[in-house]
Amino acid sequence: MKVNAVKLADLYMYLNADIKKIEEELEQSVLSEHPALKSASLDLLQAGGKRIRPVFVLLGAKYGNYDIDRVKHIAVSLELIHMASLVHDDVIDNAELRRGSQTIKAKWDNRVAMYTGDYIFAKAVEKTTFFNDGNINTILSHAMIQMCLGEIEQIRDQYNWEQNMRIYLRRIRRKTALLIAVSCQLGAISAGASKQEQIRLYQYGYNVGMSYQIIDDILDFTGTEKQLGKPAGGDLRQGNVTLPALYAMDRDPSLKRDIVQLIEDEASSSQDITPIIEAIKQSGGIEYSKELSRKYLNKAYSALDSLPDIKATKSLREVATYIGGRKH
Amino acid sequence: MKVNAVKLADLYMYLNADIKKIEEELEQSVLSEHPALKSASLDLLQAGGKRIRPVFVLLGAKYGNYDIDRVKHIAVSLELIHMASLVHDDVIDNAELRRGSQTIKAKWDNRVAMYTGDYIFAKAVEKTTFFNDGNINTILSHAMIQMCLGEIEQIRDQYNWEQNMRIYLRRIRRKTALLIAVSCQLGAISAGASKQEQIRLYQYGYNVGMSYQIIDDILDFTGTEKQLGKPAGGDLRQGNVTLPALYAMDRDPSLKRDIVQLIEDEASSSQDITPIIEAIKQSGGIEYSKELSRKYLNKAYSALDSLPDIKATKSLREVATYIGGRKH
Numbered sequence: 001m002k003v004n005a006v007k008l009a010d011l012y013m014y015l016n017a018d019i020k021k022i023e024e025e026l027e028q029s030v031l032s033e034h035p036a037l038k039s040a041s042l043d044l045l046q047a048g049g050k051r052i053r054p055v056f057v058l059l060g061a062k063y064g065n066y067d068i069d070r071v072k073h074i075a076v077s078l079e080l081i082h083m084a085s086l087v088h089d090d091v092i093d094n095a096e097l098r099r100g101s102q103t104i105k106a107k108w109d110n111r112v113a114m115y116t117g118d119y120i121f122a123k124a125v126e127k128t129t130f131f132n133d134g135n136i137n138t139i140l141s142h143a144m145i146q147m148c149l150g151e152i153e154q155i156r157d158q159y160n161w162e163q164n165m166r167i168y169l170r171r172i173r174r175k176t177a178l179l180i181a182v183s184c185q186l187g188a189i190s191a192g193a194s195k196q197e198q199i200r201l202y203q204y205g206y207n208v209g210m211s212y213q214i215i216d217d218i219l220d221f222t223g224t225e226k227q228l229g230k231p232a233g234g235d236l237r238q239g240n241v242t243l244p245a246l247y248a249m250d251r252d253p254s255l256k257r258d259i260v261q262l263i264e265d266e267a268s269s270s271q272d273i274t275p276i277i278e279a280i281k282q283s284g285g286i287e288y289s290k291e292l293s294r295k296y297l298n299k300a301y302s303a304l305d306s307l308p309d310i311k312a313t314k315s316l317r318e319v320a321t322y323i324g325g326r327k328h
Numbered sequence: 329m330k331v332n333a334v335k336l337a338d339l340y341m342y343l344n345a346d347i348k349k350i351e352e353e354l355e356q357s358v359l360s361e362h363p364a365l366k367s368a369s370l371d372l373l374q375a376g377g378k379r380i381r382p383v384f385v386l387l388g389a390k391y392g393n394y395d396i397d398r399v400k401h402i403a404v405s406l407e408l409i410h411m412a413s414l415v416h417d418d419v420i421d422n423a424e425l426r427r428g429s430q431t432i433k434a435k436w437d438n439r440v441a442m443y444t445g446d447y448i449f450a451k452a453v454e455k456t457t458f459f460n461d462g463n464i465n466t467i468l469s470h471a472m473i474q475m476c477l478g479e480i481e482q483i484r485d486q487y488n489w490e491q492n493m494r495i496y497l498r499r500i501r502r503k504t505a506l507l508i509a510v511s512c513q514l515g516a517i518s519a520g521a522s523k524q525e526q527i528r529l530y531q532y533g534y535n536v537g538m539s540y541q542i543i544d545d546i547l548d549f550t551g552t553e554k555q556l557g558k559p560a561g562g563d564l565r566q567g568n569v570t571l572p573a574l575y576a577m578d579r580d581p582s583l584k585r586d587i588v589q590l591i592e593d594e595a596s597s598s599q600d601i602t603p604i605i606e607a608i609k610q611s612g613g614i615e616y617s618k619e620l621s622r623k624y625l626n627k628a629y630s631a632l633d634s635l636p637d638i639k640a641t642k643s644l645r646e647v648a649t650y651i652g653g654r655k656h
Contacts, residue, residue, distance in 0.1 A: 088446060091419070092439045111420045114442075115479045118416060118449065122472035125453050129469060132462030141457060144450035151443045 011315050015058055018068045022054045025076045029123050030083075030116075053078040053183045055319070056205055060187025062312035063197045073130040074186045078179065080124035081144060085151070087117035136189060143182040150174025159239035161249070161260050168243055169210070172217075177209030184316075200303045204316060207300035212323050214293040217242035218286055219326075221277055233277045236263060243292070244285035255279050297324045339643050343386055346396045350382045353404045357451050358411070358444075381406040381511045383647070384533055388515025390640035391525045401458040402518045406511050408452035409472060413479070415445035464517060471510040478502025487567035489577070489588050496574055497538075500545075505537030512644075528631045532644060535628035540651050542621040545570035546614055547655070549605055555655065561605045564591060571620065572613035583607050625652045 012019065054075035061071040091113050121144070128136050153171045157163050184205035188198045220228065220235045221244050228234070235242050236259070241249075249256035259276055280286075300320045307313050340347065382403035389399040419441050449472070456464050481499045485491050512533035516526045548556065548563045549572050556562070563570050564587070569577075577584035587604055608614075628648045635641050 085446070088442050092442060111483050112480055114416050114420060115476045115483070118413070118445075119473060119476035119480070121446065121449055122469050122476060126466070126469035126473060129462050129466040134457050134460030134462075137465055138454070138457040141450050141454035145447060145454060148443045148447035148450060152440055152447070155439050155443070 011318055012055070014311075014315075015055060018058055018072075019051060019054060021068060022051065022072055022075050022079070025072055026079060026083075029076060029080060029127070030120055051079060053082055053179065056180055056183035057187035057190075059312045059316055059319075060184040060193070060201045060205075061191035062310060063188050063201065063307065064191025064193035066191055070130075071187060071190050073127045074136070074190045075183075077124045077127035077140065078183050078186070080120050080127065081140075081147070082179065084117045084120035084124065085147065087113055087120060091117070131190060133189075136186060139182055139186060139189075143178050146174045146178050150176075150178075154240065157241065159264065160241065161256065163241060163246070165243070165246055168241070168246055172210060172213040173206075176213040177206050180209035180212070181205035197307060200307050204300050204303040204307075204320075207296045207303065208320050208323060211293045211296035211300065211320075214243055214289055214296070215323065215326065218244060218289045218293070221245075221280060222286060233273050236276070237273060239263060243289045244280050244283075247285035247288045248280040248283035251283055251285075252279075255283065294324070339646055340383070342639075342643075343383060346386055346400070347379060347382060349396060350379065350400055350403045350407070353400055354407060354411075357404060357408060357455070358448055379407060381410055381507065384508055384511035385515035385518075387640045387644055387647075388512040388521070388529050388533075389519035390638060391516050391529065391635065392519025392521035394519055398458075399515060399518050401455045402464070402514045403511075405452045405455035405468065406507065406514070408448050408455065409468075409475070410507065412445045412448035412452065413475065415441055415448060419445070459518060461517075464514060467510055467514060467517075471506050474502045474506050478504075478506075482568065485569065487592065488569065489584065491569055491574070493571070493574055496569070496571055500538060500541040501534075504541040505534050508537035508540070509533035525635060528635050532628050532631040532635075532648075535624045535631065536648050536651060539621045539624035539628065539648075542571055542617055542624070543651065543654065546572060546617050546621070549573075549608060550614060551655075561601050564604070564608075565601060567591060571617045572608050572611075575613035575616045576608040576611035579611055579613075580607075583611065622652070 057071060057075040057078060058068075061067075061074075091110050124144075125137075125140070128140055150171055150173070153167075154175060157167060157171065181202045182205070184201035185198050188201045193201075217235065220242065221232055223232055225231050236245055245259065249259060255276075258279070262271065262273060262276060265271065297320055301317065304313050304317055304320075385399060385403040385406060386396075389395075389402075419438050452472075453465075453468070456468055478499055478501070481495075482503060485495060485499065509530045510533070512529035513526050516529045521529075545563065548570065549560055551560055553559050564573055573587065577587060583604075586607070590599065590601060590604060593599065625648055629645065632641055632645055632648075
């Protein structure tokens, strides 16, 4: 698995010129129209990000008549939806952070950030009108709706110790997998790929997305502080109950009691939860999660098997392998 | 002008069954799909509101083949956009209100409200995919973008004492007039009205919207506390510089200095700004604003003159008259 990083860089290299084009479009979409948007969204753009959704869109379009000047609208649209959700995610945190010294100026900034998020959403919708294709708009708005429901579920299910695996899987499907599935699918649709290819690409994206999120949730337990940029167990500390913890609590009622007690303790944020993390690791929750992640990954590989043997198929396989092997 | 209220009630009466249908659709859109949305959006629906945008949509559709089961999608979509912006407007205020005692629970509620707003936006977009008409989606997303820019401008221009009338007019166009213009226009488009009728209805809506907002800004100075539900001069106290104040400050530099000094004073919220309000009234700023509002209203009437003499035209004229004469 050590070669993964190199392979992914290779993949990006052959898409490099097109990704650069998308970066430029993103910048134009959120910067040029209005000076007030500059401060609110420049940081976000400069942070860059992996642009993983645009990559999936571009690869999906390789199964039809690939035209960067068409498909870029879809790629930009999906990345804008992702960016808008990041902007909105920060608004509440910022309002909270500045709680002690919330000046009128800071309040304005939060409100501007709020409407900047809305603006970016609207821009995402506008981008797809290029195609004048009701199907594309339906798929996109449906994905937006599901993403919002996923975020709402994540908040509502915080500190909900009675949730089960079905609830967890529905949440990550909505929150993560669907937008990746739709990225692959819309790339294919915009390039006129066959219906069969559209379906396969959707299935690939969906399963890769599920696998990706499960691994993300595993790494939050197994990663080092250096890899994660924060102490391990952050999800659990914030009351986000993910698969490894769900498995462990289901297996060991007394561990569940310990977890609930420690995390619900008001002072938990300053408390050492290392013993709990260790107990979850000991429970087999990590192995169980890895196994489930692998199952999704295998389904993603299967979806690729019935696609034509073109360079994009090789690339999608490499992305899946990279995701399966990533350590942070 | 005393008869206006009665006439508006008459107008609503003949659209009553259709507005009821739209209310039901609105409820289904934001309530039924997800239990978590219930608490976040029920209040909003029960508050009711004037549903002024749906009324414009329905009247616009009367110029084509009126079919409530088609046009309702447009009416619901535009009202959802309006509702989403109300939800988001409250988020920051709530975060602020709860500042002293911001519990984790309250923070969640704000975050849920945030994503509920996003969800309602996405639902608004989804509604229009019914028509599979790129033109409708383009018009709608453009209106959303402009509305966001208007809100951002309003925030950025708070306490900006150097703004001019051009900036004020651009702001109210984006914030208010465009969504009403588009309501009339999209109603017409969805019913297959002629291009000429679409344009006239857009012009009518735009001018009525401008007039409406200017009168709103006048009433904030001239209304009684009972009519406004809050003391007069609230806009100015919050640093929102509207037309009557702009006019007064432009005419009288020493009054401008007084206004800036008093409002910028940290303690202004508890201070008596009655003398300033009186000075603005004395300056002729109210008359000037009324005159401008009347000009827009006359343009709205003119747009109606070249529309066929059907019941909807009479109704639109009544709405304009009602807006022109309203006292609160």
